Amino acid sequence: MTDKQRHSWVSIRDSIREMILNSTYGPGDKLPRDEEFAASFGCARSTVHRAMRDLAQSGLVERRRKGGTMVRRDPxxxxxxxxxxxxxxxxxxxxxxxxxxxxxxVQPSSPAIMANFDLPEARPMLRVEALHLADSRPYIFEDRWICLETVPEITSVDLTRESANEWLVRNRPYSRCDLRLYARPGTPIDSEVLQSTPGDALFVMERTTWIGEAPITSLCAVAHPGYQLFTQG
Amino acid sequence: MTDKQRHSWVSIRDSIREMILNSTYGPGDKLPRDEEFAASFGCARSTVHRAMRDLAQSGLVERRRKGGTMVRRDPxxxxxxxxxxxxxxxxxxxxxxxxxxxxxxVQPSSPAIMANFDLPEARPMLRVEALHLADSRPYIFEDRWICLETVPEITSVDLTRESANEWLVRNRPYSRCDLRLYARPGTPIDSEVLQSTPGDALFVMERTTWIGEAPITSLCAVAHPGYQLFTQG
DNA sequence: TACATTAATATGTAGCTACATATTATTGTC
DNA sequence: GACAATAATATGTAGCTACATATTAATGTA
Known part of the structure; x- marks a missing residue:
């Protein structure tokens, strides 16, 4: 360690977080300007900025040019x-x-899909209903709408051979994603498609994505009974 | 726009992403060094670094010091x-x-909790079972284990007045979070606690968090029938 | 040839100057 | 007092030098 002790953006982030968690700054409070924190920590403004970006990304604070930094009211x-x-x-x-x-x-977006995308008028979309199987048994049924204005090239994809799910993850990045997750009893249609029993507890994931302001896809994925979505991070 | 056109880290990120999505670089491929990208884009290495950090964060590439940057195999x-x-x-x-x-x-962690935390031996934990209500009706039942070695101060919190959920979000940040989401039919015990019907489709969220390597809490939250977890981003 | 040690390397970061820009505050006008 | 215009401000970013460090490659030794 040199004479000039270099500050870690991580330790500065943790110090600021600690001040928030111990209520030095409470929900809705304005935090000092980056410049002021830099002076009090004895480091560069860009180091404070790096720490703050991380705090903003993790949802603890919100940042605005000129407006400053504020502790979020809804942690x-x-x-x-x-x-x-x-x-x-x-x-x-x-x-x-x-x-x-x-x-x-190809059909105009349904009212439910228009609501998911917050669209005032119907847009032409490709509706794709597909079944994913595991060992020849139904695994996930998906009912998906893809916006043809945003993804016109989807009409050239052979969706009998490749799932829209896979094509979109590989070819169409998104910048915004809404998720709705819930359980519901299987309907007779669910049961037919998934080869399960009506009334079974089914896990449903609705996902709507945009690139910029442009809608990409909105789907409802219904999983077979017993499915678990697991994620580590 | 000045004579010296300044590059946007966002446009560089998008260019690199496009090269990945159009298979210029495929899964498992090594990307050029940041220095090389900087030369070819005509910008600074730190600008490429900023773009790459974002791509890494969104899961498209993985970064290693000396090892370089690689397109992830599992998008x-x-x-x-x-x-x-x-x-x-x-x-x-x-x-x-x-x-x-x-x-x-206070009890030693159960085998299931040890598995969630990947602990070789039981640790002393505070087990808290609580019910959240909406308009006096059961909303979410949670069965939570809190590691007393990591969060000893939880024993001083009056958990009859404040939920552990709320106390932990406000006081105990985490650096890692595992999630398991699924649907299952309500058991007789669920039905009693949630005042629902046995067999109802219930949404269950299991969440396990750590700060560094230290386990914080692991809980199983069972929601009332019809509950939906909605998130925008 | 196998293993240990050392060197090289590519990413990660600290700090700085200078500029960009979204917002908020101040001033001017009616 | 209301609204428009302008100025000020606090965060956001580009690019640079220098240093830090986790990893990989090369070299040395038995």
Missing amino acids: VTRATLNIPITRLEVEQKGSTYGYQLIRQS | VTRATLNIPITRLEVEQKGSTYGYQLIRQS
């Missing part, structure tokens, strides 16, 4: 959810992956 | 899940929040 537990490509998930379980395109058609 | 859809403090979630729905401590006791 949350933030976790990163990694949603795997279904084929890789199945293969990682040691099972054999199968895929069936049930039907696809 | 994922990554979403940030914001798990709210239950009281705020209830209040945001316009309902009145209620909280009941059912029981708490």
Whole structure:
């Protein structure tokens, strides 16, 4: 360690977090300017900035140019959810992956999909219903709508051979993602598609993604009974 | 825009992502060194570094000192899940929040909890069973274990008045979080606690957190029928 | 040839100057 | 007092030098 002790952005982040957690700064409070923190920690403004960016990303504070930094009023537990490509998930379980395109058609977005995307008017979309299988048994059924204005090239993809899920993860990055997760009893249609019993507890994941302001896809994925979504981070 | 056109780390990130998505670089491929990218983009290495950090964070590439940058073999859809403090979630729905401590006791971690934390031996933990209510109706039942070696101060908290959930979000940051989400039919015990019908489809969220290597808490939260976890980002 | 030691390397970071920009505060005008 | 215009401000970023460090490659030794 040199005479000039160099500050760690990590230790500065942790010090600021500690001041928030011990209520030196409470919810809604303005924090000192980066410059002021730099002076009091004896480091560079960019080091404070690096620490603050991390705190903002983890949901503890919010930042605004000129407006300054504020402790968030609504602290949350933030976790990163990694949603795997279904084929890789199945293969990682040691099972054999199968895929069936049930039907696809171009149609205007339904009211539910318009609501998910917050669209004032219907847009032309490709609706894809497909079944993912593990060892020839139904694994996940997905009902997906893809916006043709944002992803016109999806019409050239052979979705009998490759799932839209996989194509989109590989080809269409998103910048925003809404998630709705819940349990519901299986309907007769669910039971037919998933070969389960009506009334079974089914895990449902609805996901809507955008790139910038442009809607990409909105899907409802219904998993077979017993499915668990597991993520580490 | 000045004569010296300044590069945006965002546009560099997007260019690199495009090269990955169009298979210029495939899964497992090594990317050029930051220095090389800087030369070819005509910008600074730190600008490339900033772009790469974002790509790493979003799960597209992985970085190693000396080892370089590699396209990940297992691309994922990554979403940030914001798990709210239950009281705020209830209040945001316009309902009145209620909280009941059912029981708490100090006991050695159970085998299931040891497995969640990957512990070779039992640790002394505080087990807390509690019920969150909305408008006097059961909302979420949580069975939580808190590691007393990591969070000894939890024994001084009056958990009849404040949920462990809320205390921990406010006082005990975590650096790692494992999640397991699933649906299952309600057991007779679930039904009694949640005042639901046995067999109802229940959404279950298991969450285990660490600070560094130290285990913090592991809980199983069982939501009332119809509950939906919604997150935007 | 196997293993230990040392050197090299590519990313990670601290700090600095200078500029960019979204926001907020102040001033001017009616 | 309300609104528009302008100025000020606090964060965000580009690029640079220098140093730190985890890893990989090369060299030395038995």
